[in-house]
Amino acid sequence: MSLPLLADLPAVLLPLVTRAQQSFRAALVSLTEAGQATFDAWPAERLAAFDRVCAASDFVADQVSRDPQMLLDLAESGELERGYKAGELRQQMAVAVQEAASDDELGRNLRRQRTRQQVRIIWRDLTRQADLVETCRDLSDMADGSIDLAYQWLYERHCQQFGTPTGRRSGEPQHMVILGMGKLGAVELNLSSDIDLIFAYPEGGETQGVKRPLDNQEFFIRLGQRLIKALDPVTVDGFVFRVDMRLRPYGSSGALVLSFNALEQYYQDQGRDWERYAMIKARVVGGDQAKGDELLEMLRPFVYRRYLDFSAIEALRTMKQLIQQEVRRKGMAANIKLGSGGIREVEFIAQAFQLIHGGRDLSLQQRPLLKVLRTLDGQGYLPSAVIDELRQGYEFLRYTEHAIQAIADRQTQMLPEDDRDQARIAFIMGFADWNSFHEKLMYWRGRVDWHFRQVIADPDEEEGQEDGGEEIVGGEWLPLWEESQNEESASLQLQEGGFSDAQKALKHLSNLRNSSQLRSMQRLGRERLDAFIPRLLAQAVEHSNPDLVLERVLPLVEAVARRSAYLVLLTENPGALRRLLTLCAASPWIAEQIARFPLLLDELLNEGRLFSPPQALELGAELRERLTRIPEDDLEQQMEALRHFKLAHSLRVAASEITGSLPLMKVSDYLTWLAEAILEQVLALAWRHTVARHGAPRRPDGTVCDPGFVIVGYGKVGGIELGHGSDLDLVFIHDGDPQAETDGAKPIDGAQFFTRLGQRIIHLITTQTNSGQLYEVDMRLRPSGASGLLVSSLGAFSRYQENEAWTWEHQALVRARVLVGSTDVGHGFEAVRAAVLGRERDLGTLRQEVSEMRAKMRDNLGTKGTTAGKGANAFEATASFDLKQDAGGIVDIEFMVQYAALAWSREHPALLRYTDNIRILEGLEQAGLMPAADASLLREVYKAYRSAAHRQALQKDAGVVSGDQFVAERREVMRIWAQLGLS
Structure with missing residues (x-):
C-alpha cells in the first residue's frame, strides 16, 4: 500500500506534529543532555516516521512524552525498524514478570511492557514497516506472553497459599488450561482487541500440602480471578488486555472454571451453533499446553461434524441477522467490522466453509482467516478471483481498523465523524483526502457484501428477488405435503405437474411421511424436511419423468432424514438438488449409492468438478494430500478417507458417463487409475504398519526391502477395463529372503512378514466401515489358487508359472500387470511374464x-x-x-x-x-x-x-x-x- 510523503500531511494534521514535537522535546529535558542529543541525531527517515506516527496517533504521542526514554531505547535497539525473532517478545516480558515481587508489581510491570510494545507495534504498523500479519502476530504474542507468564507466576504463589491441586483419578498435579478464543485464538488480534478466554482444568480433586485443602475447582476459580485482575483493570499504568469471559459455558452466570468432563458434557448436550463458530478459533494460550491439546481434541467432534453440515449456514445467517438488527438499532452502519460488507462478513464466509466441510476436509481445520482463504482457493471451494477480492477487501478493512484504533488506543471499529480524525485515517491509508479513501472503502465493502450474499444468502430470498415475489420456493406444494388439501386436489395437482400415476406418487409421499424414521425425528429435523419436500416436488415436475424421479429420490430422503443437515445441503443449494434429480433419474445405481452414502451429496455442489474427473497423476496427488492431513496413527480416519475418495470419484465418473462427457474407454481408464491411486496408498499404510511392528525384511543379498513387493492386477484391473462395482483380481509378489529375520523389536522371518503385509492390505481394502469397503478382492489367481500362499516370492511365482500353471492361468497372465510397488520387483515380474507367455507352444x-x-x-x-x-x-x-x-x-x-x-x-x-x-x-x-x-x-x-x-x-x-x-x-x-x- 503506497504511503504519502511527509510533505503530503494534510494541513489539519500539522498542528498535531508541532505539538507532539514540542511535548516530546519538553519531556527530554528531564533526561540527560545525551538523551536530547540522541533524538536530534536520529536519521531523517526516523524523524519523518516520528512526525507521521504522532500525527496519526494521540496514544503514541502521549506515551512517548510520558516516557521519552522508552522511545529512545526502542530506537537505539533497532526495534522500531526490525521485526522480532520467534520468542523475543515473550523473553522481554518474562524478564519484567520475574522482577515482580507482588501481585500489584506484576500488574504494573505487565502494563508497562504492554505500553512499550504497543508503541513499537503501532509505530511499525503506521509506517508500514510491518505488514498486517506481523502486526497481528506481535499483538497476539504479547497477549500469549502476558497470559501465560502471569499465570505461571500466580500459580506458584497460589499453590504456596492453598496447596497443589491434584487429580483424584490420576494423582497428578493439575494445571489450568487457558483457551484463547476469537482473534486471539487465530493470532489475529487488532491494535485494541479485548481477549476472549475460557478457563478449564483436567480433573476433579483437591489441593495437597496444606492443612485445609481446597476443591480443585475452587482453587482454579480463585486463581482465574487473580489472573483477570492482573490483566484487566485500568490503573495509572493503563491496562494489559481487557478480558472477556462470556464465551464460557453458561456465559456470565456459569462457573469461571470447569473441568474437562464438564466442558465436554456441556458442549455435547447444550452447545449452540454460535459456540461451534467460536470454538473454530480456540487455541491454548496459557497453562498446560499438552492437556490443552487433549481438551481441544475432545471438543473437536462438537466443532467439526463428520458429515457435510449445511445447517451451519442457517446458524451463521441467524447470527448475521441479529448483528444487522443491532447495527440498525444502534445506528452502526459506519462500523467496518459489523456493518454491511465488514470484517465479520469475510470471517463468516470462511467459517461457513469450515463448519460445513471441515469435519471431512482437515485442511480447513485452521484458525487464521487468511490461511483458510488460501485453502478455499487451493481446494477449489471458491474461484481464485473471489478469494483475491475477499483477501484484498479483508486486508483493507483490517488496516482501516488499525488506523482507527491507533488514534487513541480505543476498542472501536466506527468510522470517525470528526474532520481531523477522518484526515488521519485517509492519511494513514495513503489517500489524499477522506472522500477518496471513503470511496475505496465503500468499493471493498460492496464487494465483500456481494460475495457474502452468494454464500450466506437465503435461497428463498434469492428466488423471490428473481421472481419479483416473496413466496418460498416450491410453496405451492406445501399443502400437498402437509395434507392440508384433500386427496382429489392433491392428485389433480400432481397430474397437472406431469405425474403419470398421481396415486402412486401420493402413496410414496405418504409412506415417507408415516415412516418410522420421520416419526422419531426431532422438531428441527422435521422443519427442515418440511422446507425441503416442496422444493423437491417443484424440481421433480421439471423432469420428463417425475414419477421415476420421486420413486428414486425418496428412499434417499428417508435414509438421511435423521441427519437433516443433508436436507439443508440440498435446500441451500438448488443446483445440487437439480443435479441429484438428474443423476437419480438416469441411474438407479447412482441413486442407491447416494442413499447408502449420503456424504456423496458433497460432490453435487461443484458442477465443474462433478463432470470433470481428474487425470491419473492428479488423482494420486489428491489422495496423498488428503492422507497427509490425517495423523499416521489414526487408521480409522485413514480408511474412511480412502473410502470417501473412492466413492466420490466413482460418482464423478458415473455422472460424466451418464451425461456423455466421458466415453467408455475413458471411463475404464479413470476407474482403473482410481484403483491404482488407492492401492498405492493402501500399500504404503500397510507397509508402515507392518514395519512399525516387526521391522523391515531383507533381500537375499542382505539389503533392506523397501518395499521389495508388488501388487499385480489381473482381469479387468490388469486389462485397464474396470467397470462400476468391479472387484479386483490381485496377486502379491515379493523378492525378500523368506528365512531372514526382520530388523525390528519383534522380528519375524521374511515369509511371515510378507504374509502379514498381504493380510494387512486385504484388511484395509475389504473391511466394512461406515463408508462400506473399498473393493471386493479376489486372490484365486495366485499360484495354486485358494490353497496357495497368500504372497509368493518372485522365484516361486516363476517356477509355478513355468512348471505347474494351467493354460487358463497363462491366459490370465496375458492381462496381468504390476499396479503398484517396487520398480525392481516389477521389472522382475515383467521378465517372468514375457518368458512364460513367449515360450514355444503346440x-x-x-x-x-x-x-x-x-x-x-x-x-x-x-x-x-x-x-x-x-x-x-x-x-x-x-x-x-x-x-x-x-x-x-x-x-x-x-x-x-x-x-x-x-x-x-x-x-x-x-x-x-x-x-x-x-x-x-x-x-x-x-x-x-x-x-x-x-x-x-x-x-x-x-x-x-x-x-x-x-x-x-x-x-x-x-x-x-x-x-x-x-x-x-x-x-x-x-x-x-x-x-x-x-x-
Missing part, C-alpha cells in the same frame, strides 16, 4: 485347451441354447443375450486375444507390451496376424458390448440384453472364432 494343443475351457464356462455361466463353437452358421437366436458369457460375447473376444498372445508372442513379442484387449488387437493387426477388417470389427464389437454392460450396471440390471440385440455382431465374432481354429 498350437493344436493350445487351441484344444482354450476351446475346452471356453466350453466349460459357457455351459456353466452362459444362456442355455447358444451353440457357439459348432460353426459360424450354427447360430441359434435366444430370448436373451448374456453380454459376457454367451456365444459371440465378451469372453469369446477375450479368449481369442489370449489365444493369439500365447500362440504368436514368441515370434512377435510386441504382443506382450500391453494388457488390454483393444491394443493387443491393434498389435495383431499391425503384425499381420489378423485381417485388418476382422481386428477392427472385434475392437468395435468389444467396445459396444462393454458400453452396453456399463449401461446395464448403471441401471442396476444384469449384463443381459434381449436376444434380438447384437445378432450380426455375435455372428461375426463366432465367424472369427472358427477361423482361428477354435471349436
Whole structure:
C-alpha cells in the first residue's frame, strides 16, 4: 500500500506534529543532555516516521512524552525498524514478570511492557514497516506472553497459599488450561482487541500440602480471578488486555472454571451453533499446553461434524441477522467490522466453509482467516478471483481498523465523524483526502457484501428477488405435503405437474411421511424436511419423468432424514438438488449409492468438478494430500478417507458417463487409475504398519526391502477395463529372503512378514466401515489358487508359472500387470511374464485347451441354447443375450486375444507390451496376424458390448440384453472364432 510523503500531511494534521514535537522535546529535558542529543541525531527517515506516527496517533504521542526514554531505547535497539525473532517478545516480558515481587508489581510491570510494545507495534504498523500479519502476530504474542507468564507466576504463589491441586483419578498435579478464543485464538488480534478466554482444568480433586485443602475447582476459580485482575483493570499504568469471559459455558452466570468432563458434557448436550463458530478459533494460550491439546481434541467432534453440515449456514445467517438488527438499532452502519460488507462478513464466509466441510476436509481445520482463504482457493471451494477480492477487501478493512484504533488506543471499529480524525485515517491509508479513501472503502465493502450474499444468502430470498415475489420456493406444494388439501386436489395437482400415476406418487409421499424414521425425528429435523419436500416436488415436475424421479429420490430422503443437515445441503443449494434429480433419474445405481452414502451429496455442489474427473497423476496427488492431513496413527480416519475418495470419484465418473462427457474407454481408464491411486496408498499404510511392528525384511543379498513387493492386477484391473462395482483380481509378489529375520523389536522371518503385509492390505481394502469397503478382492489367481500362499516370492511365482500353471492361468497372465510397488520387483515380474507367455507352444494343443475351457464356462455361466463353437452358421437366436458369457460375447473376444498372445508372442513379442484387449488387437493387426477388417470389427464389437454392460450396471440390471440385440455382431465374432481354429 503506497504511503504519502511527509510533505503530503494534510494541513489539519500539522498542528498535531508541532505539538507532539514540542511535548516530546519538553519531556527530554528531564533526561540527560545525551538523551536530547540522541533524538536530534536520529536519521531523517526516523524523524519523518516520528512526525507521521504522532500525527496519526494521540496514544503514541502521549506515551512517548510520558516516557521519552522508552522511545529512545526502542530506537537505539533497532526495534522500531526490525521485526522480532520467534520468542523475543515473550523473553522481554518474562524478564519484567520475574522482577515482580507482588501481585500489584506484576500488574504494573505487565502494563508497562504492554505500553512499550504497543508503541513499537503501532509505530511499525503506521509506517508500514510491518505488514498486517506481523502486526497481528506481535499483538497476539504479547497477549500469549502476558497470559501465560502471569499465570505461571500466580500459580506458584497460589499453590504456596492453598496447596497443589491434584487429580483424584490420576494423582497428578493439575494445571489450568487457558483457551484463547476469537482473534486471539487465530493470532489475529487488532491494535485494541479485548481477549476472549475460557478457563478449564483436567480433573476433579483437591489441593495437597496444606492443612485445609481446597476443591480443585475452587482453587482454579480463585486463581482465574487473580489472573483477570492482573490483566484487566485500568490503573495509572493503563491496562494489559481487557478480558472477556462470556464465551464460557453458561456465559456470565456459569462457573469461571470447569473441568474437562464438564466442558465436554456441556458442549455435547447444550452447545449452540454460535459456540461451534467460536470454538473454530480456540487455541491454548496459557497453562498446560499438552492437556490443552487433549481438551481441544475432545471438543473437536462438537466443532467439526463428520458429515457435510449445511445447517451451519442457517446458524451463521441467524447470527448475521441479529448483528444487522443491532447495527440498525444502534445506528452502526459506519462500523467496518459489523456493518454491511465488514470484517465479520469475510470471517463468516470462511467459517461457513469450515463448519460445513471441515469435519471431512482437515485442511480447513485452521484458525487464521487468511490461511483458510488460501485453502478455499487451493481446494477449489471458491474461484481464485473471489478469494483475491475477499483477501484484498479483508486486508483493507483490517488496516482501516488499525488506523482507527491507533488514534487513541480505543476498542472501536466506527468510522470517525470528526474532520481531523477522518484526515488521519485517509492519511494513514495513503489517500489524499477522506472522500477518496471513503470511496475505496465503500468499493471493498460492496464487494465483500456481494460475495457474502452468494454464500450466506437465503435461497428463498434469492428466488423471490428473481421472481419479483416473496413466496418460498416450491410453496405451492406445501399443502400437498402437509395434507392440508384433500386427496382429489392433491392428485389433480400432481397430474397437472406431469405425474403419470398421481396415486402412486401420493402413496410414496405418504409412506415417507408415516415412516418410522420421520416419526422419531426431532422438531428441527422435521422443519427442515418440511422446507425441503416442496422444493423437491417443484424440481421433480421439471423432469420428463417425475414419477421415476420421486420413486428414486425418496428412499434417499428417508435414509438421511435423521441427519437433516443433508436436507439443508440440498435446500441451500438448488443446483445440487437439480443435479441429484438428474443423476437419480438416469441411474438407479447412482441413486442407491447416494442413499447408502449420503456424504456423496458433497460432490453435487461443484458442477465443474462433478463432470470433470481428474487425470491419473492428479488423482494420486489428491489422495496423498488428503492422507497427509490425517495423523499416521489414526487408521480409522485413514480408511474412511480412502473410502470417501473412492466413492466420490466413482460418482464423478458415473455422472460424466451418464451425461456423455466421458466415453467408455475413458471411463475404464479413470476407474482403473482410481484403483491404482488407492492401492498405492493402501500399500504404503500397510507397509508402515507392518514395519512399525516387526521391522523391515531383507533381500537375499542382505539389503533392506523397501518395499521389495508388488501388487499385480489381473482381469479387468490388469486389462485397464474396470467397470462400476468391479472387484479386483490381485496377486502379491515379493523378492525378500523368506528365512531372514526382520530388523525390528519383534522380528519375524521374511515369509511371515510378507504374509502379514498381504493380510494387512486385504484388511484395509475389504473391511466394512461406515463408508462400506473399498473393493471386493479376489486372490484365486495366485499360484495354486485358494490353497496357495497368500504372497509368493518372485522365484516361486516363476517356477509355478513355468512348471505347474494351467493354460487358463497363462491366459490370465496375458492381462496381468504390476499396479503398484517396487520398480525392481516389477521389472522382475515383467521378465517372468514375457518368458512364460513367449515360450514355444503346440498350437493344436493350445487351441484344444482354450476351446475346452471356453466350453466349460459357457455351459456353466452362459444362456442355455447358444451353440457357439459348432460353426459360424450354427447360430441359434435366444430370448436373451448374456453380454459376457454367451456365444459371440465378451469372453469369446477375450479368449481369442489370449489365444493369439500365447500362440504368436514368441515370434512377435510386441504382443506382450500391453494388457488390454483393444491394443493387443491393434498389435495383431499391425503384425499381420489378423485381417485388418476382422481386428477392427472385434475392437468395435468389444467396445459396444462393454458400453452396453456399463449401461446395464448403471441401471442396476444384469449384463443381459434381449436376444434380438447384437445378432450380426455375435455372428461375426463366432465367424472369427472358427477361423482361428477354435471349436
